[in-house]
Amino acid sequence: MPKSKICIRKMCFSVETVKRLSLYLRDLRKLAKKKIELISSNKITQLLNISPAQFRKDLSYFGEFGKRGVGYEVKKLIKKLEEILGINKEWRIAVVGVGRLGSALLRFEGFSKFNIKIKTAFDISKKKVGKVINGIKIEDVRNLERVIKKEKIKLSLICTPPQVAQDITNRLVRAGIRGILNFAPVALKAPNNVFISNVDMACELERLIFLLNNER
Amino acid sequence: MPKSKICIRKMCFSVETVKRLSLYLRDLRKLAKKKIELISSNKITQLLNISPAQFRKDLSYFGEFGKRGVGYEVKKLIKKLEEILGINKEWRIAVVGVGRLGSALLRFEGFSKFNIKIKTAFDISKKKVGKVINGIKIEDVRNLERVIKKEKIKLSLICTPPQVAQDITNRLVRAGIRGILNFAPVALKAPNNVFISNVDMACELERLIFLLNNER
DNA sequence: TACACTTTGTGAAAATAGGAACAAATGCCA
DNA sequence: TGGCATTTGTTCCTATTTTCACAAAGTGTA
The missing domain is CATH 1.10.10.10 (Winged helix-like DNA-binding domain superfamily/Winged helix DNA-binding domain)
Known part of the structure; x- marks a missing residue:
């Protein structure tokens, strides 16, 4: 590649x-x-x-x-x-998956520095849908396409379990998403005009372990 | 460099x-x-x-x-x-900073796949010290050096606010830590024999925004 | 103004990483 | 067994990235 x-x-x-x-x-x-x-x-x-x-x-x-x-x-x-960098104007993003990591991100205040505003969040769990975290309403993931299109959101974070991350990606792409920051430990496939970036704790930790293990 | x-x-x-x-x-x-x-x-x-x-x-x-x-x-x-990679044996790690991200990590089950066990966690807040999350007791950060040394821990995650991350790094290094996975948005300094790896959401998001902003 | 110092911007060189291509090894089937 | 089809391990070449090194441009001082 x-x-x-x-x-x-x-x-x-x-x-x-x-x-x-x-x-x-x-x-x-x-x-x-x-x-x-x-x-x-x-x-x-x-x-x-x-x-x-x-x-x-x-x-x-x-x-x-x-x-x-x-x-x-x-x-x-x-x-x-x-x-x-393009952060002189506001970017509205979506978060898919409101588990522990997802909800930590919803509450994360650091985004505003980069002019990033979490506009909406999605989850599958009945318990979470409808709840509001830090002013952000959690939508039913079944409405993902509709909401993303309506709000014209172009960037999304994926914080779902790895098994469903590819399916979510496909749906996001269909809905018009152009950039994905992926926290799920899986390599996502998407068309060339959709940018994907991975935050991969596992790889980073394994790298450190490798280094400690192979000194001298 | x-x-x-x-x-x-x-x-x-x-x-x-x-x-x-x-x-x-x-x-x-x-x-x-x-x-x-x-x-x-x-x-x-x-x-x-x-x-x-x-x-x-x-x-x-x-x-x-x-x-x-x-x-x-x-x-x-x-x-x-x-x-x-060196993950055929168990690696015991510490988490410093039990905020939203830190506590999400304490509850994260994915580490065991890589033979990683969170042995201890540290925080400065009176409210959190002494609490147990997912079987991991939160220690007073004042005892950081003592506990790290006693437990012979070599790897640590830093999930503190950026302002204190360098100070924590210095203390971890003095206590014998050899590898740090840093989630705080700051470039940490450490001796050459201490490996540092950064998980930097901000940079990744900014990169995506740049790409969306500079198409064609 | 002349001269000594700084520090940028950049073309050229050096270092690094990635990929094509092929010999060597293996399996399969007639 | 011989020939064909695979697929690895590795060499060599190409592309990319980083660093070097220096002209150009600016400041300060006498």
Whole structure:
């Protein structure tokens, strides 16, 4: 499988670049909080374990944001990154599966920083349907297609058991979803124009165990 | 920063290889459940969006596990992968921070598949300390070092607010922890001999938003 | 203005990862 | 047994990613 590449402005870069942009943005926000106005590529990458050249090259795909001999204006760069990432406008998302993880996510306040608003949630259990968590009403999963279409939601989190995740994916795609963040431990299939990203605790833990187990 | 590499048996491979091993293992277990005894590199990678050559190369770092003209014995390969990953023996871990995510993890049954046992949990809140969730007693975070050392725990999950995650990391390292799975949205610093892995919802979501925002 | 310092942006080089392709090994069937 | 069909393990080549290194551009000072 070829690594996915992204091409805009006649240049191509990898998804890794995009992930790093998020990291930069997070650190820049911290700096802004500390009232730091100017930062060099050297300083900002010291904390992140990324090389300064990488930082500069990542940004270079999108334009010139620094001033030679000076560095980068923190506030300005934050604005630019928010623009590049697309989080300068609100994104409404759905959560499918209101188990322990799903309900933790419904209550998670951190999303608003990225202009993400959980608009609706779905579950199959009679007990949960109709309940309201953190202002979000839990809908019957049978109405998934209808609600997603009506609300024109384009992004969804999947927090269901792995056995039903693929079925949910198919239904989400049919309903017009274009991006899925999958927490279920299963590799999902979807058309090429639907982006899937996996949060996989198992893999990460196993990686750590492998490393501890294979030292020296 | 150079990409981290792992070298054993005179060969070097990337952490990506290790992550893929986890994916292979997961699929092999599914096949075993379906009573499938033999599988080819072609078949198993079809589901995973990985090339057969990649699969074979990943395995080749650790030995020869297939039979030419035939394929791989599912059960045998599962055993081998468990051995390679180090999950053939029990790993006891700690969870620091019993908020919504932390308590969801304490109740998560999926760990046992990887021979992972949450041995202890820590929190700062008086309300939570002493409570037992899913058989796991919540300890006062002030006793972190003592308990970790006494129980000889080597792996920990961090589910605290980001502001305290670095301080917790420092204390865990002092107590002898060798691997950390970090859920807090912050880049943690630790000595080179301590492995850190991040589960970063924010980055993943931002990546999806970027992709949706930059189509065509 | 001249000169010494910084720091960016970027083309070129180095390092890394991925994939095609094929010899070697195995099974099957006539 | 011989020939054909599979499929692995591995080499070599290609593509991608990261880093190096330096010109260009800006600041500060005398």
